[in-house]
């Protein structure tokens with residue numbers, strides 16, 4: 001820690017985060033257009049939406065491989081490990097802080113440190129998004145890009161249809177994650193403090 005600042009987000013992670021954020025936003029916008037647009041009056045012309053969705057999907061997959069390798073070879077991966085013992089109590093304590101404590105200026109139950117940069121709710125939501133939702137969206141997305149990988153029928157239901165439903169559902173949950181992520185990142189002494197951290201790499205204690 002230097003001058004009341006902690007270096008929490010190394011360059012490789014910030015580059016991944018920026019590329020990933022642009023890709024996921026583009027995937028959500030083009031995905032919604034593909035799913036819901038009226039073919040005659042599309043939000044984005046259907047062919048363009050498919051091409052953009054495929055391009056940003058492939059970039060997101062490459063950046064995800066980068067994230068996994070970065071977490072494997074650096075200490076950052078440890079931040080995503082979840083200790084099951086006492087988990088429920090930690091989650092309740094952190095939820096109480098967000099619902100009551102934060103508005104009464106109570107001290108954070110889990111102050112940020114270099115060893116523990118996420119609070120329990122962040123840890124579980126980041127781990128679920130990055131190690132559960134994103135992999136499912138990648139596997140189903142790649143299967144839809146190469147449909148010959150998909151089994152034709154599963155219990156008499158079309159394999160492509162099931163894959164598409166899982167892909168769209170995971171996309172929906174990732175959109176919800178993003179909205180909550182953006183809100184929670186603004187919680188603190190100053191609303192843009194955390195946004196500054198993910199750009200500069202430094203978390204400032206105030």
Ligand code: HEM
Pocket residue numbers: 008009013017020021024025076079122126129130174178181182185194195196197198
């Ligand atoms: C415009 C879009 C986004 C903004 C402004 C944003 C903002 C932030 C901020 C401020 C942080 C640092 C604070 C913290 O650790 O909680 C952060 C970290 C993080 N964000 Fe985002 N985010 C965006 C999109 C996304 C998306 C789409 C994902 C994943 C699907 C994501 C996943 C993460 C993860 C996993 C971390 C923790 C990284 C680490 O320290 O290991 N973010 N984001």
